[in-house]
Amino acid sequence: MTRRFVLDTNVVSDVIKSHAPVVNHLKASFRAGDTLILLPPVDFEIRRGLTYVGAHRQILIYSEHLRPELAWEALTDDDWITASMFWIENRRQGKTHRIWIF
Numbered sequence: 001m002t003r004r005f006v007l008d009t010n011v012v013s014d015v016i017k018s019h020a021p022v023v024n025h026l027k028a029s030f031r032a033g034d035t036l037i038l039l040p041p042v043d044f045e046i047r048r049g050l051t052y053v054g055a056h057r058q059i060l061i062y063s064e065h066l067r068p069e070l071a072w073e074a075l076t077d078d079d080w081i082t083a084s085m086f087w088i089e090n091r092r093q094g095k096t097h098r099i100w101i102f
Contacts, residue, residue: 004035006083007070009045012038015066016046016058030069038070 014022029036050059075083 002033002035003029004037005029006037006039006075007042009042012042012046012062012066013049016050016062036070037073038067040072040074043067043072 011022011026015026026036046062047059049055050062
């Protein structure tokens with residue numbers, strides 16, 4: 001059974017910066033056939049941040065290598081509500097998640 005991962009801005013940023021544990025996790029997910037999802041707000045934050053600091057090499061990595069490999073989805077209002085409850089429940093348990101599984 002394949003899984004669906006929604007990536008947040010920190011995960012995408014870590015991949016662009018070649019942070020080995022995150023890159024390895026994503027590579028394993030690709031090999032497993034998992035769906036890696038990029039949301040419009042994350043795309044906005046990545047492009048805004050990289051453009052602001054003039055990170056041309058990272059923009060290229062993101063735009064030409066990472067972004068095309070990710071599924072593009074917009075979440076519904078119900079998805080956002082579910083995600084917020086997931087975050088609250090896990091945060092209260094002392095857990096933090098940078099990749100959400102749906």
